[in-house]
Amino acid sequence: MAKSIDVSDLDIYYGDFLAVQGVSMHIPAKSVTAFIGPSGCGKSTFLRSLNRMHEVIPGARVEGKVMVDGQSLYDPSVDPVAVRRQIGMVFQRPNPFPTMSIYDNVLAGNRLNARKMSKSDADDAVERALRGANLWNEVKDRLGKPGMGLSGGQQQRLCIARAIAVQPQVLLMDEPCSALDPISTSAIEDLIFDLKSDYTIVIVTHNMQQAARVSDQTGFFNLKATGEPGHLVEYDETKQMFSNPANEATEAYISGRFG
Numbered sequence: 001m002a003k004s005i006d007v008s009d010l011d012i013y014y015g016d017f018l019a020v021q022g023v024s025m026h027i028p029a030k031s032v033t034a035f036i037g038p039s040g041c042g043k044s045t046f047l048r049s050l051n052r053m054h055e056v057i058p059g060a061r062v063e064g065k066v067m068v069d070g071q072s073l074y075d076p077s078v079d080p081v082a083v084r085r086q087i088g089m090v091f092q093r094p095n096p097f098p099t100m101s102i103y104d105n106v107l108a109g110n111r112l113n114a115r116k117m118s119k120s121d122a123d124d125a126v127e128r129a130l131r132g133a134n135l136w137n138e139v140k141d142r143l144g145k146p147g148m149g150l151s152g153g154q155q156q157r158l159c160i161a162r163a164i165a166v167q168p169q170v171l172l173m174d175e176p177c178s179a180l181d182p183i184s185t186s187a188i189e190d191l192i193f194d195l196k197s198d199y200t201i202v203i204v205t206h207n208m209q210q211a212a213r214v215s216d217q218t219g220f221f222n223l224k225a226t227g228e229p230g231h232l233v234e235y236d237e238t239k240q241m242f243s244n245p246a247n248e249a250t251e252a253y254i255s256g257r258f259g
């Protein structure tokens with residue numbers, strides 16, 4: 001189910017503005033890949049280009065290639081809606097649908113994708129996704145209650161359950177813990193570790209310790225200078241990058257000397 005991603009020479013634009021330039025990388029299946037780097041260097045932009053969310057912004061486009069298990073993501077024959085189903089996204093702030101119950105929140109993606117399900121299939125899918133997101137035991141007795149009634153950390157796990165309920169191949173996470181307290185953060189990090197046995201996970205994080213704790217590979221993005229596009233400075237095994245980075249700018253960033 002999990003898929004690898006190969007990016008070659010990707011340029012990402014907002015209208016005429018080149019935000020990210022020349023990114024090439026291989027993201028292995030069933031592993032966690034973290035993107036780090038100072039604010040504005042294009043981590044979120046690059047992440048959104050991996051499931052074609054970028055082009056939702058008027059005038060936004062990419063040049064270059066993104067291959068998912070050998071299939072070109074930007075091929076004209078590919079349906080962007082199908083791409084976003086296969087490559088799910090979890091955002092910075094938990095965003096359960098405010099008027100929906102926990103149960104309906106989990107199934108929201110399936111319903112949007114118009115998959116007709118029997119009641120027992122729907123019950124099974126809800127339980128599977130909530131177990132997968134490590135939330136089942138906390139909510140199994142109140143599935144009909146509003147998703148907004150959960151704590152921030154539970155809401156974020158609910159959003160992860162919603163993302164995995166459609167059985168994606170890849171999960172993109174844009175700073176999924178930045179709005180959470182340390183205990184909820186730790187629960188999400190444990191969950192990320194568990195999820196990588198089934199999914200390819202790509203996470204943007206400002207927290208270097210988090211990148212070091214959860215990821216197998218890390219990509220460091222930076223700007224060459226103010227006003228220049230962001231680019232990928234270094235990409236390596238996380239252990240290697242944090243113990244012996246090849247690039248001086250990476251070393252300065254991870255040791256806290258800038259950013």
Ligand SMILES: Nc1ncnc2c1ncn2[C@@H]1O[C@H](COP(=O)(O)OP(=O)(O)OP(=O)(O)O)[C@@H](O)[C@H]1O
Nearest residue numbers: 014019037038039040041042043044045046057230
């Ligand atoms: N919707 C948009 N329209 C125009 N420019 C944008 C848009 N979103 C982002 N940008 C620009 O693209 C560049 C990269 O932004 P992006 O948010 O991807 O960086 P980031 O590394 O994720 O930053 P942060 O760590 O602060 O979230 C910035 O110059 C930003 O101003």
